[in-house]
Amino acid sequence: MLQEHIKQRNLKEIRLSCMKPSGIGDIKLRRKIWPMLLKVDENKDLLADWKSTIQPNEYTEIIQRDVNRSLFGLDITDPFTEEERLFKRTQLSNIINAVINKNPNLHYFQGFNSICTVFLLVGDEDLGFKMSYQCAELFIKDSMRKSFEEGVSLEMLLIYELLEKVDNKLTKKLREIYTVETNINSPMFSLSWVLTWLSHNIHSFDKLCRVFDFCLASHPLAPVYIAAAIIFIEKDSIMKCTDMPEIHQYFHDLVSHIDVERVCDQSLNMMATFNPNKLVYRSAKKFHDDSPLYFDCEFQDILKHLPRNNTVNWFVVVSVTVLILAISYALYDNLSFLLY
Template sequence: MEDKNQESNIGDTCNLNGNCSPPTKNISINLNHGKNIDDISTPSELKFDEDFEFEDPDVTAKRKEMEICLENPDIVNIEKWQSFAKSKGGLIADEYRRRIWPLLVGVTRDEMTEPPSLDELSTHVEYNQVVLDVNRSLKRFPPGIPYEQRVALQDQLTVLILRVIIKYPHLKYYQGYHDVAITLLLVCGDKASFPLLCRLSYGPTAPLAPFMQTTMQPTQHLLNYMLPVIRRADDKLADCLDKAGVGTMFALPWYLTWFGHSLNRYSDVVRLYDYFLCAPPLFPVYVTAALVLHRAPAVYACDVDMAMMHCLLSRLPDDLPFEDILVTAKKLYDENDPTDLEGEVDALERREEEQRRIDEERLRQRRVERAGRNRAANGVLARLRRVLPRSPLARGAALAAAAALLAVYAYYRPDLFSR
């Protein structure tokens, strides 16, 4: 069994670097099942592409350079690995990712320990829920693998997730976390994926830490940076999105899972992970902005309707040029530092809060009016019961007459019944 880290929840405050570090206090683990991205979009079935015969000459040259560096990785600085990950083609293949991903986040060989058995963790209070989530992730496994291998991968994924939430009990597991975990597991294996996932989940700059708080407020706050970035780049597109009232919910699965939940092609998912593992914590939000900007023509062609716009944006096509999108995202980040956007995000959230207050007040008024009409109707019925004769036949005739009079009254005074 993993040792529990004796640090606990700080609440829902995270800075732009993803710092959600908790104060010292031990609390029980609590899965945040409200964060169910399956309610937002259907998980995509991964397509594990075969290698292409043709390879870009620049990528081929980088492949050779990477192989030389991997012969003696201890003398290679982190900037070199980051350059490989960010440049065209990323880390090219999983055989390189398996060794370089841990280096990008500072994982050492000493941390790559043997995992405990599933039986050792099966008594954990959240074991059954994690198993349910893992079973829902079958589409993320390589197709056509033997049953025994698939079961082994499922068990490894369950163990991986449980190890992290046991080590950091203040973290709130969210549905979508398994999409990140399965990507790390498929690439790095069960030994390296655990310290790697720990780095992403806990620490001053852990990019997944904001998602693992008590509420979604920190996540929503960070995702809101997408809208000012889009507005600065394309005011017309921002107006179109604002008019449709589509908000940012369509991009929530992208952000929570680093696109692992929403993309069909495995090669696209791992390419993005190459970059995200060595980028600032908020960089995936800039990728969402770049992706929306790329799809501007489709947005303009769509009806200005919230439901239709959400449907359009949430379904990602298979042919997205992610190399170009990453270049655009990098440019957007360089030109729009997150600290420069704080005022615009705060103003946006104040407007949203004011609109929410107005909507709630309007709903409250409707309830009050409805209750008043119900009381008035009940009063009329009560008075009728007092004056109506007791005989069923006579009472029926009286009710019919009253209904006829009421209909005549409504005809001449419709204003009293139009509210």
């Protein structure tokens, strides 16, 4: 069935397939599907002669330092010989520098190398560049602003917006710890998750590709939902932590072993319950007008076909019920006082 959707270029059904348990599950299919999700063909003229843009830029030294640390930490790269690793690093350096040079409005951040590594390993150098560039434009542009305050910091605040909807006590604890200890009103331990789509944290390449399936097929805000989902799933352990270092250590030890399917399922459930587009438009602080968060109109149709898990829905129902009962009791108590 998926092959038929690919043949017909039925993006809605392809996106829904990517968000189902296990995602695509095949690297050969990903080589076909990811470029479609990234609309590579729609920008083929701009992307065609990309190697002519491989030249030094203001970020080249930082890029090279990060590239020298890349192609490690994944089970698929563990068997690489040093020669293979150096060859792939050269390709990775070419890809990143070309992306930055192609669009002067894109600014390199440490972690972009991890995302580009995944695209390089799924495709080849040419396809890796095209997918990396399109991802930068269509998904992570807010992470590639001149400063984090213009984009990714605003996304981090939305993690609290989501968590407040499902567990106010958990959110209050995180706010208290981070506001008191750092004066930063966002859960910074999850910053790398949002920036790199967990590519800096997961050792299994298959599991990591599953996360990419989900992010590419859903909404540009997907990494924020993933971060919120991980925190929500681990809420019992977080509530036992007493300070910021303890929370950081807990997640440092945990994330490489997380249940990716459970995280994707929880993220999808949150998206179905708390619409990403509404979350963005209701944000107190606004993103740039060209933010990818404003332009995925097709996702509204995708949302209609998403399954709704009962975990968050029941939490909302119970919370509302408790609130109504509390108000009713208060009103009854006041009326009783007046009557007597």
